[in-house]
Amino acid sequence: MRVAFFGTPTFAVPTLDAIAASSHTIAGVITQPDRARGRGQQVTLAPVKARALALGVPVLQPDRLKDEGFLEAFDRLGADIGVVAAYGRLLPQVLLDRPRLGLVNVHASLLPRWRGAAPIHRAVIAGDREAGITIMRVVLALDAGAMLATAATLIDPDETSMALEARLATMGATRLVEVLDRLARGPVTETPQDEARVTYAHRLERADGDLDWARPAREVHDRIRGLHPWPHAAARLGDRRVLLIESRVAHETPTDQEPGTVIVSGADGLVVATAPGAVRLLRLQPEGRPVMAVRDFLNGRPVHVGDRFTPPIRPA
Numbered sequence: 001m002r003v004a005f006f007g008t009p010t011f012a013v014p015t016l017d018a019i020a021a022s023s024h025t026i027a028g029v030i031t032q033p034d035r036a037r038g039r040g041q042q043v044t045l046a047p048v049k050a051r052a053l054a055l056g057v058p059v060l061q062p063d064r065l066k067d068e069g070f071l072e073a074f075d076r077l078g079a080d081i082g083v084v085a086a087y088g089r090l091l092p093q094v095l096l097d098r099p100r101l102g103l104v105n106v107h108a109s110l111l112p113r114w115r116g117a118a119p120i121h122r123a124v125i126a127g128d129r130e131a132g133i134t135i136m137r138v139v140l141a142l143d144a145g146a147m148l149a150t151a152a153t154l155i156d157p158d159e160t161s162m163a164l165e166a167r168l169a170t171m172g173a174t175r176l177v178e179v180l181d182r183l184a185r186g187p188v189t190e191t192p193q194d195e196a197r198v199t200y201a202h203r204l205e206r207a208d209g210d211l212d213w214a215r216p217a218r219e220v221h222d223r224i225r226g227l228h229p230w231p232h233a234a235a236r237l238g239d240r241r242v243l244l245i246e247s248r249v250a251h252e253t254p255t256d257q258e259p260g261t262v263i264v265s266g267a268d269g270l271v272v273a274t275a276p277g278a279v280r281l282l283r284l285q286p287e288g289r290p291v292m293a294v295r296d297f298l299n300g301r302p303v304h305v306g307d308r309f310t311p312p313i314r315p316a
Contacts, residue, residue, distance in 0.1 A: 001184050002027040004079035004099065005057075007048040011169045012085035015106055016048060018173035019083065020055055024180055027077040028058040032088055066092050074098060081183065083176060084138055093140055101183055103138035105145065106172040108165070110134060110152055112193040114201040115143035120168065121161045122201035125226035127218060131155050131164060133172040135179045137190065146190035148182075151175045158221075158248060160228040209234045209243075210312055213259035217249045217277025224279070232285070234312035235260070237303065241312050245291050246283035253277060260309040265302075267295040272309055 001024045005016055008031050019026055029052035034043050045053075052059050058077070062070035075098065082103035084091070096103055109119035110132040116122075123131050132152035137145030151171050155164060182188045209231040211223060224233040224247045232243040250264075250271045257263055257273035264271035269280040285291045286301070297303075 001025070001080040001101070001180060002078055003180070004028055004030060004074065004077050004082045005048075005052075005085070006030045006082060006087040006091070006103075007085040008032045008046045008088050009086050010047045011108070011165055012048050012087075012106075013051050014169045014173040015083065015085040015176050016051055016055075018177045019180070020057075022177045022180065024177075024184070026052075026055070026057045027079045028060060028074075030060045030062070030074070030087070033061045033063055065089065065095055071095070071098070081180070082138070083180075085172065085176075090140075090142065091138060096138060096140070104148060104176070104179060104183075105136055105138045105143070106176050107134045107136060107143055108168045108172065109201065110150060111136060111143060111147060112195065112198040114199055116201035117203040119201040120165050121204055121226050123226075124155065124159070124161045124164060125223055127222045129155055131168060133168055133175055135172075135175055136193075144193060146192050148179050148188050148190055149175050158225065160225045160246075162229045204231060206231045211235050211244065211309075213272065213309060214275045215259075217252050217274045217279050220274045220279050221247050221249050235309040236312050237307065237309055240301075241287040242309075243285040243287075243291075244281060245285055246281075248280045248282065250278040250280040258308065262303055262305055262307045262309070265298065265305055265307075267298075269294045270298075270303060 003019055003024050004027050007016060031046055031048045036043050049059055060073055079099045081101040082099045084103055085106040111134040114122055130152055132150055134147050135149040136147045139145040209227055211233045224244045227233050234241060234243050254276040255273045255278060259273055259275045261273045262270055263273050263278060269282050271278050271280050281294055283291055283293055284297050
């Protein structure tokens, strides 16, 4: 089959590669327009565009998905089916109606749990023990289409969103090609989602990183690992804003210390009181500095038992 691929970030690249290595043909790649990024506002290629160019695949970057010029260019691709993997925009009906077999989406959750923009991060933050991939039909409503296939995996209690995303990207690529192979042979069983079980994974904002130490140790730890690699959990130590990169649950029993208070400071980490319990911080990133192990941080800025982490200073 000829496949039109919609995707933008790193998560989508394994699926693009899997289709390229399959018996199917990538007719073209549709990705978001190039944008200036970072402090220098340099224009950098999105991961999917860079990979598509390396594969020698035509690339379309429409500003408007209903634009007649884009729709005509899309029609010239002659796609039998569309595949969506973290494209980043809702697709209009005028586009959904074009491929003869419609469009399918690689979604990084076990639907109907965690519809929306940040399913991996929200699953980790919520302390979910299981995550997965759903291949489903693309419809106008957000992530509401019938399911064609799923694949589940356990979440390690110390796994970050970044690490889980890499695993799910590979799982999704494998399951997507299996679905394409089945669709090429004929109709596939489609299972409607249970609307009574729907939850939403709202897009992350920088404010999500504001850490509340007056929460149980497990919740604080889940938030730290769930917000990696962006926006990161953040706190203030003295007059300095610090991003919290890696942690562990130290214990879950009550302490007599105020939440945010350092109760152990040493080469093995900073142990900080929560409510109840405590977390051990292993890696930090002081504002304007690289990520570092706590022992290296302490070499440059001693932290004493009784010092406190407080709500973060927001960058201007």
